[in-house]
Amino acid sequence: MSVDERREQLIAVALELFSRRPPEEVSIDDIAAAAGASRPLVYHYFPGKQALYEESLRRAGQELSARFEEPMEGPLSERLYRVMGRYLDFVQSHGPGFAALLRGGSVAASAGTSAVIDEVRRAAQEQILAHLAIPSPSPALRLTVRAWIANAEITSLEWLGERSVPLEELQLHLVQEFVAALTITAAREPALAAELASFFADERPQGPTGRLVRDLAGLLAVPGTLDALTALATEAAEAAEATEVGEAAEVAEAAGAAEATEEPPPAHSSE
């Protein structure tokens, strides 16, 4: 084996071990044994376990980032659904060992591991923003995407511990949560709202968005739901209008806001 091949082999073996167990439970001896090498040979290539751990994490990060790549074709939610399938597959194979690091509080955390993780998160965010194809994403949209990535991370890591729901349900749920988060953000940004219309127009009934729309329509059939939402929409529209012409106090009283014990939410414009 050449020097380069041996180095690559050690990294591959280490990545395999560090993916399955937390770093505390993997020793240089374990890595040497799995690689069919001696302990001194491992130390010849790497100064110690932390260096091998960080290199393994770097490789894992590259592999994960590569899974985010997705052709810019077809309905957006189906693209994200395919990406999430590959992501969840990665979590299953590498998650057990790196979970503690990602959740914060691993003893193997360092400036090096932190940089790798940040880089992968940034790659995910940029991929999603590229697929959204919005020329200058607003700070609020960037924040929405970043927060959804955290949501996906934690959801999948928590799932790994308990596997309490089918993986396919998780995959669909995460994509639908993204669609919902995007919609809420669009409700505050006219430019994004226009994009959202064409996003919905490109979606298909069998895709995650079509399913979501159908599921939400199903919710409206639950007794009381449609009435409650209609009342909120109507009263809210009336309240907004009244507030605009300076009748806030009257409306607040009529709607029972006098019961509020603490400061009410601030006035909020939908422009």
Added chain:
Amino acid sequence: MSVDERREQLIAVALELFSRRPPEEVSIDDIAAAAGASRPLVYHYFPGKQALYEESLRRAGQELSARFEEPMEGPLSERLYRVMGRYLDFVQSHGPGFAALLRGGSVAASAGTSAVIDEVRRAAQEQILAHLAIPSPSPALRLTVRAWIANAEITSLEWLGERSVPLEELQLHLVQEFVAALTITAAREPALAAELASFFADERPQGPTGRLVRDLAGLLAVPGTLDALTALATEAAEAAEATEVGEAAEVAEAAGAAEATEEPPPAHSSE
């Protein structure tokens, strides 16, 4: 100063310093100077910086958990809105120093810090589930709540770095994302769907949910949106029906699913 008082004073001073700067930038000398104490005196009470850091984090965690406490009164989204106000206030005052630890990758991470962080996250989850007042929350609902907590953490920590949107917008947005996540989860769980109806019935027009409903109604006025959603809802309903009677292939073809290059989302029941 008694022994207990001195100890409490050192922790208070350390908490103040560790809240403003990452642990690497706070020395025992800094703590001693701020406390008007000598370096040996600090070491008399604590074995080293890490111990003081962990104790500070523990206190911060207790303070944060106390902010989650909210009377079980009034519309749910308004309760959560008030909690988020206190939470974001805490993030502003303590976030700068503890951000790296929460994001994963702090050199001060340890089993001790990990336990504290997990405990706070669990407290947040239990508080929210208690307010939802659902006797036996399903694994999917627990996961939804946990993921939203991660969302709130990351959103607020990212915000801290750039402060690119007004804090009030963040507060409202996070609450509305929770309402959306709860709704999506309810769309798959009949028991939760029934609870959701009474949740909506208790909401008020000026509250976060009322504003969300109004904003979403506003989105429907954006040209193309209502048409696209109606088409999805109708076709999706038809597709679901057709699938149930075994005409999946025909429907898939009609809807252009033949274009799909990878596996389509799995069949998904809304029961």
